[in-house]
Amino acid sequence: MAEPITLALAKKHLRVDHSEEDDLIGGMIADARAWVEEYTGQTLVQAPLTEQINGFEAQLLAWPIASVTGVTYLDADGAEQELTDDVWELRNAKRPAALRLKSGAQWPTVRHGNGAITVELTAGYATLDEIPGGIRRAMYVLLEGYYSRDAKALAEAIATAKRSCGPKSRGWRLPCR
Template sequence: MGIRLTQAPAEEPVTLEEAKLHLRVIDSSEDALISLLITAARAHAENVCRRVFVTQKWDLFLDAFPFYTYYGVIPGYVPVDQLPSAWMTMRNYAVRFRGSKIDIPFPRLQSVDAVQYIDALGNKQALDPSLYVVDNVSEPGVLTPKTGTYWPDTLNTTNAVQISFTAGYGDAKDVPAGIKSWIMLRVATLYENREQVAILNRGQVHDLPYVDQLLDSYRIMGYA
């Protein structure tokens, strides 16, 4: 599986003016630096939460549509008298089924824009949107074939399936306040400590535990 950004966000969740107000900076001599720190803080927060904030477009690549294999005798699926006796004893008859669900990373999923695949003959095809269902309420979003249909067969090659999608909360104004607050606090830390190692001249400095807890409500757990 691979993932590729095709359209970056048009703006950051926190504006330069908002960050400067938080930093109490009034001149413009370090605007470029502060803008860079905003981007770095936003990217880190997205990585921690495993979601994206302002609208972005991505391509998800899979080697094949999902399938799973069942091991064991399935009553009624294959006549028992057609199974080798050793298989009947060991209960290791294997049946391959077409799978269904595809998790779309980086919620909130706004739309699936295209599903393309390389068919068994090596031709690139576009899957008709009427043949799949998009669940953009679940997080992560889910793509499934329409009831009564199956994912098509693909060529045995890498990146045979390409899913183009749009994700994010929307514009900067739609990003939750907790995320914006974390970004501004992170920018302030990066602005104050510009070296890789901080030298403490006034005793020990402790992290404030509530800061990272600002992101807890937005983390996507149990999804790699």
């Protein structure tokens, strides 16, 4: 998986001009991405995900959603069926995204129970430039905190990263990968 910040950009930001700590800094990049993803509930690097939902118009946890590649459901008899895209459309102009019924279409009867509908999707930003600036800044600030190896500096970096991610970030959670 490619990280949203390259090793070269991280080293430049940290003013590191040697390669002895490349593995360490690479790990810090991954840690910063994971922290931001957990805090914001966003997937930063495009990846395939599977979500199980209980109803066709249920909110999807993943954000941002690049595409939905398939929808299957358990029918009333418990048999898995594919739901073709002539029945649904993805509404992802704002968070939370959801599948919506297309005009003139009808949802099939679904077996009652948790996870009766499976949505295969691709979530995440396609390029670093698409990641909101505040989220990128949060990653760089976290890198500084991690690299400092100082508990107080890290605590300050985390507080700054939270502010950089913005108030709309809290309260969302990532779907299981």
